[in-house]
Amino acid sequence: MRIRELLPEGLFAGKVVFITGGGSGINLGIARNFASLGASIGICGRTLDRLESAREELEELGAAVSVSVADVRDFDALATAFARSREELGPMDCLVCGAAGNFVAPAEALSPNGFKAVVDIDLLGSFNSARAAFEQLGETHGSIVFVSAGQAYTPYFAQAHVGAAKAGVDNLMQNLALEWGRYGIRSNSVVPGPIDDTEGMRRLAPGKLKEQIPPLVPLRRLGTVDDVGMAAVFLASPLASYVTGCRLVVDGGQNLPGSGLFGQLVQDAMSGKLPRSE
Ligand code: COA
Numbered sequence: 508m509r510i511r512e513l514l515p516e517g518l519f520a521g522k523v524v525f526i527t528g529g530g531s532g533i534n535l536g537i538a539r540n541f542a543s544l545g546a547s548i549g550i551c552g553r554t555l556d557r558l559e560s561a562r563e564e565l566e567e568l569g570a571a572v573s574v575s576v577a578d579v580r581d582f583d584a585l586a587t588a589f590a591r592s593r594e595e596l597g598p599m600d601c602l603v604c605g606a607a608g609n610f611v612a613p614a615e616a617l618s619p620n621g622f623k624a625v626v627d628i629d630l631l632g633s634f635n636s637a638r639a640a641f642e643q644l645g646e647t648h649g650s651i652v653f654v655s656a657g658q659a660y661t662p663y664f665a666q667a668h669v670g671a672a673k674a675g676v677d678n679l680m681q682n683l684a685l686e687w688g689r690y691g692i693r694s695n696s697v698v699p700g701p702i703d704d705t706e707g708m709r710r711l712a713p714g715k716l717k718e719q720i721p722p723l724v725p726l727r728r729l730g731t732v733d734d735v736g737m738a739a740v741f742l743a744s745p746l747a748s749y750v751t752g753c754r755l756v757v758d759g760g761q762n763l764p765g766s767g768l769f770g771q772l773v774q775d776a777m778s779g780k781l782p783r784s785e
Pocket of ligand 1: 608616620621625
């Protein structure tokens, strides 16, 4: 892992990091980066097979791992998962709110329940996680890293549900920074851009659409899960001990020109499938 060349291997030795949705994608990448620096890792998600295969990967990096099946929409299930992680690994030093849902749907084709499903997973799920972790984080003077998205501050075509949910996540992040600073708890967001080899990219830019993205990114490449993992490690580490309420954007500059060109690509890709406007 590249992070081992950049930071001391024991930076997170004796620390516990819990990552919701940690069984795959960007969240598993975040988990791997923490594990590489000596952290013990708790993960939860909805699919046991996926979580068990993530456990194997993380154990190979030397981490002690606690696994629980829990949907972030279910507060009691999360509280049980966090209690188990505490019993197996010790109190949590960092919570990463990574569990998220996404699909591409123009607003006029989105059902109220579809909108609600994403808001429930992303926003309510983030609150549930932070609330259920509060006591452990207060004890360790730990921190929270929310996984947000550029949709939180730039409107994207066919992403009304995600934009609303992630804007809420960033607002919650700042509110908790304001309220929980007095308990020694820091709260920040990491904002991934177009990250290669993830569920999000497969959903948002399927097939050849992906190849058209790098020229639209100021740094001219897709991001990697390690780009996001390293930023999350920074926010949780002593390097950021006076950083709270911050949105750390890891997108190669992708959001700077806005989402217009992206929107055009999506509309072109969906042409023929979009409802007509007349
Ligand atoms: N287009 C429009 N509506 C959709 C949809 C799509 N592609 N996929 C799901 N929905 C709607 C469903 O139709 C349903 O609404 P309805 O009851 O009015 O029909 C609603 O969303 C809930 O769907 P359901 O499948 O019951 O939700 P779920 O809780 O099982 O799954 C999702 C949540 C929909 C977000 C699902 O995509 C998911 O589990 N994603 C997790 C992984 C993920 O998205 N990763 C990417 C992160 S960037």
